[in-house]
Amino acid sequence: MINRRIRSLKNRTFVWVCRGVTAAMISVLFILLYHVGQEGIGWLDKQFLDSFPSRFPEKAGIKSALWGSVWLIGMTATFSIPLGVATAVYLEEYAPRKIWVRAIEINIGNLAGMPSILYGLLGLAIFVRFMGLEDSLWSGSLTLSLLALPVIVIASQGALRAVPREIREGAYALGARRWQVVFGHVLPCALPGIMTGVILALSRSMGETAPLIMIGALSYVAFLPETPSDPFTALPVQIFNWAARPQANFHGLAAAGILVLLALLLTLNASAVFIREKLQRYKP
Amino acid sequence: MISKFIDHALHWTLVVCVAITVITTLVVVIILGKESYLFFQEVPVFDFLFGTRWEPLLEPKSFGVLPLVVGTMKIVFGSISIALPVGLMIAIYMSEFTSDNVRSIVKPFLEILVGIPTVVYGYFALTFVTPMLRKLFPEMNIFNAASAAIVVAIMIFPMVTSLCDDAFRALPRSLREGAFALGATRYEVAIQIIMPAAASRIGAAVVLALSRAIGETMAVTLAAGATPELSLTFLESIQTMTAYIVQVSLGDIQAGGVEYMTCYAVGLLLFLMTLVMNILGNHFQLKSRVSQ
DSSP states (O other): OHHHHHHHHHHHHHHHHHHHHHHHHHHHHHHHHHHHHHHHGGGOSHHHHTOOOOSSGGGOOOHHHHHHHHHHHHHHHHHHHHHHHHHHHIIIIIOOSOHHHHHHHHHHHHHHHSOHHHHHHHHIIIIIIISOOTTBHHHHHHHHHHHHHHHHHHHHHHHHHTSOHHHHHHHHHTTOOHHHHIIIIIHHHHHHHHHHHHHHHHHHHHTOOHHHHHTTOOSOOOSOOOSTTSBOOOHHHHHHHHHTSSOHHHHHHHHHHHHHHHHHHHHHHHHHHHHHHHSOSSOO | OHHHHHHHHHHHHHHHHHHHHHHHHHHHHHHHHHHHHHHHHHSOHHHHHHOSOEESSSSSOEEOOHHHHHHHHHHHHHHHHHHHHHHHHHHHIIIIISOHHHHHHHHHHHHHHHHSOHHHHHHHIIIIIHHHHHHHOTTOOSSOHHHHHHHHHHHHHHHHHHHHHHHHHHSOHHHHHHHHHTTOOHHHIIIIIIHHHTHHHHHHHHHHHHHHHHHOOHHHHHHSOSOOOOOOOSSSOOOOHHHHHHHHHHSOOOTTSHHHHHHHHHHHHHHHHHHHHHHHHHHHHHHHHHHO
């Protein structure tokens, strides 16, 4: 009898400990947001959004970083989305079930787990030095594209796999060729899933700092990029630069920059959720 | 006829796209290998791997990578010793003790934590965690391993939770019901039945989380400092392998210079460590999924 009571007590204690741990870890998110908000909100004004970086905290802003990030994400999307979706289509719809296809898939899994700083070393050696693109938007966006590629492939493969067999078989039964089946029927069905994965991959690469530092993204850029060959800075790089300085004023600027970055990422992620909920024609 | 031509043309276009992922891997291996080869022409491999002093930028130069490896390991073991119990407990709680409602509330929060850029965690460590810790340990350095390990733990525990949760949910109901029928409490089922049954996938989750922690860059660069020391305390400034690569690239690197090559030698070591862990982790994950 006593034994039974002890066991039930253990059970209840464990549940409460688990509840406590879960609540504590969720509250970490709120502490982080509150801390950043409290430090940064005072610096976040129109002047901050509309000024170039400066040695004087009162005059500094994120105009060039904000536009650099917009350029980067646009170019990265242009390169990585077609490549990633095409790779996923090949692997799911065309490739024979052979061992070398399996090897390619394992390789993509490993690329997705490779630390981002190694993509930076790759970009530095290939795009910056070998291809002579210097510290331009080309180098930055090509490096980020390679980083986003495996994530997009894996997400798109999942979306393609979720398309029911009947859709393919129905199209084949009517005499469609493989490309007609894939592009006329399978891809449109998988599109919401693919778009969700793509947006998540892009928002991840938008927050990447290390690869951009490796390829030499400058933190002091007092002009807006006008062509893809221009040097650039990006929001995370600018935030890193301010956070790495000892003065408290610059920490405030970093926090304000973080607020802008998080607002952008939140918009992207919210649109991913929206697409997933609203556009999904086939709910598995 | 045209339709057939399109079919073939498209097929080969897609093959070219797939080839890019393979080429990326090959190029990474070739670049890291080539620069490291040049580096090891000047510095013996043994001195690099087992040397205890890392002073590549100042005279007299010394290229022992151990201090950087020890710095990385401090972050890795410090963070996993927080992230494993925390991540595992939340996963057990979500899969064994509550309804799906709780999961649908908790999961989005974990996804947000994963989505926050690492530079933000670096800022958080530097301006919030470190000042908090310094109230407890006044002698602590502003840059220290403890604070970086704590934020890296916050970054990797959602991964542990989500992989373990998937593993627990994949276990058949009959396993739990058999134990309940014998009079076991939920706690006993979770600890004595569910966790052992999912052991290999828990292991896979830990290995994948470790690999993530090894490659973590911005949080440790901002919070852990830039002094490669061979020590065991968590209160002092350290330098990790990733933070060293960033430090060098923030200065002006001369291509072909010895600093440039050290980056790639350290990068090669980082690549091999994470590659082995990712292969092991993915392998265990898939193997146990098939056997279930």
